Amino acid sequence: MDTNSKALRFLIVDDDETFSRVLSRAINRRGYDTAVAGSAEQALEVLNEFTPDLATLDLKMDGASGITLIPRLKALNPEIRILILTGYASISTAVEAIKLGATDYLAKPADTDQILAKLKGAEPDPDVEIADKPMSVGRLEWEHIQKVLTEHDGNVSATARALGMHRRTLQRKLQKRPVREEH
């Protein structure tokens, strides 16, 4: 990690070691200082000696969700720009993250350019594209499940009961990745 004091500091918090390594190198090559953490807990340690200007956070990790880091990061540096980057993207977690102050939200897979683009430009424009097809039933189910899960603070058992679904079945669904819509 090069320590040019002028470079912007970029923190990557993600489970997936391979992903982190690749992204870190790509970001680094573009002139940022980078730091990597494999969990929210580990990220907190990193923050003792690294105050990031930009960050990407994963949601689904062992231990705490990356979303819990948002307040900490903002407290440390109110100017920080935070991008949520997850393979388990859903509308409810996106809404929550933005409300907490995240700058933007992207579903994996996403390439380095997309990531940096989202972090650089973040002027809200009311002309976002609106999908022309409705959600697939699979996607709708995923979104609904995520919403209810959020309302129950991530409690799987309670969510399964609320949905009238077997807990085993819900767990199996949660392990899978959400359906990708090909808009």
Next chain:
Amino acid sequence: MDTNSKALRFLIVDDDETFSRVLSRAINRRGYDTAVAGSAEQALEVLNEFTPDLATLDLKMDGASGITLIPRLKALNPEIRILILTGYASISTAVEAIKLGATDYLAKPADTDQILAKLKGAEPDPDVEIADKPMSVGRLEWEHIQKVLTEHDGNVSATARALGMHRRTLQRKLQKRPVREEH
């Protein structure tokens, strides 16, 4: 319930007339003053003589998207609580809406209770913990399918394509009864 100047004003912007009517009546019955607009343009006219405290906006309508109304609504009443409610939900529009100041974002179908629950979030209402059971995934799927089917004039093949579902599977689902909720 009194319907005088004390009642909160609720604006519904949606191009689905049936949906608006049903929602309007339900909201009305709960003691709000309601106004309905079938498009963003129409909504602007309504705003000349109706300053809402709460609003639901649809995204996909003829003309401008409901998202463009957010700044106007907030300018008119900074305290307004805005809920985006759409059948064409997506993460990118959700992110935009929240950034622009929407309070929350829900995918249709959603029932009146859910809608009000999301909008009432800020009110010091003591009934926050009343966890009304959400729709089951089966029920949600049924409603969604019916809606898309209607949009395609009952064309099963087209509906199956739009939903990314196999025609055979859709036919089988349509033969079954709607899922009954046993609250």
Next chain:
DNA sequence: AAACAGTGCGACAATCTGACACATCCATGA
């Protein structure tokens, strides 16, 4: 008439779900 798109349904393999069964954890209270 030939070409087409939509519909209804049979059949079969691949998947998924519901039901049980355990084996940890963790917080609470006796």
Next chain:
DNA sequence: TCATGGATGTGTCAGATTGTCGCACTGTTT
């Protein structure tokens, strides 16, 4: 500290559902 109850992570397995293919039939269009 131990007992108790809830939550969670998995494994198994029979039965239900879905993905595919195929085929006959029916309007529509050219």
